[in-house]
Amino acid sequence: ECILVAWNGYHGKDTAAFSDDGLAAIPQWFAERFGYLRNFAKHLGHFYVPLVDSDTSIISQVDFDARYKRIPGDDVYQFVTKVSHYRQLVREEMEERWLGYHTLYPGMKDFLASIKTPAYIVTAKDRQSVLSILKRAGIEMAEERVYGDRQAKLEAFADIARKEQIANESLYFFDDNVLNVIEAKNENYNAYWATWGYNIPNHYVLAKQNSVRGISLPTFLQTEFEMLSQ
Known part of the structure; x- marks a missing residue:
């Protein structure tokens, strides 16, 4: 979904291009570049980088952040506006297809349905998209428990x-972006790096340098929260 809305929205494609055929029509170089740089992205604006830079060597998060900062803010704003509008059109015109491009990790549906601890979602994706994806999976979550566009x-x-x-240390936070985890850890939240998401070798270096605790998906699904701090 991310690569489709980024490419199609930026290039002004029709919503009909939001499809498997549309995906196949995306140039291979861009698909590979986008797939690699996706590991560094924290929000929608970051998806603009592979569209304006196809060859700069980016090895670390520092490299990526530096390249992103060189893009004029107005250009990023226009990109985000166009892509957000395209995503909204796709959701309205072909909701089932749009939802079909989103899946939960194995075991996550049962986890969310059975968890007794108050759970919240804090994400860069917009709230309504999150609620729609959860609803399709059979999960009902109150709107006020979803913090979108963050x-x-x-x-x-x-x-x-x-x-x-509750105190900060009593709030458990899990994220596949190690930078988000480092920020939360520095504010004394009980932060864990979800290692089943997007990452590169450099992120493991950052995790070690900042004493970040990683957690696998099976461990996350099976471990009681109060046991994590032991």
Whole structure:
């Protein structure tokens, strides 16, 4: 879904191009570049990098962040606006197809359906998209438990801690972006790096340098939250 909305939205494609055929029509060089740089992306604006730079060597998160910062802010804003509009059109015109490009990790549906601890989702994706994806999977979640469109997440964590009347260390946070985890850890949240998501070798280096705890999907699904801090 991400590569389709990024490519089609940027190039002004018709919503009919949001399809397997549309995916196959995307140039191979871009598909490979996008797939690789996806490992560094934290939000929609980051998807613009492979569209404006096809060959700069990017090995680390520092490399990626530096390249992104060189893009004019107005250009990023226009890109995000176009792609967000395209995504909205696709959702409205072909919701089932759009939903079909989203799947939950194995075991996540049962986990979300059975968890007793108050759970929240904090994501760069918009709230309504998240709720629609969960609903299709048979998961009902209250709107106020989904914090969408979050490029940065600390403000949401603080709000959740206030709502639940808990200290930072009592809030457990799991994210496949190691930078988000480092930020949360530095604010004393019980942060874990979800190693089943997008990552590259450099992220393991960052995790070690910052004493970040990684967690696999099977462990996440099977471990009680109160046991994680032991």
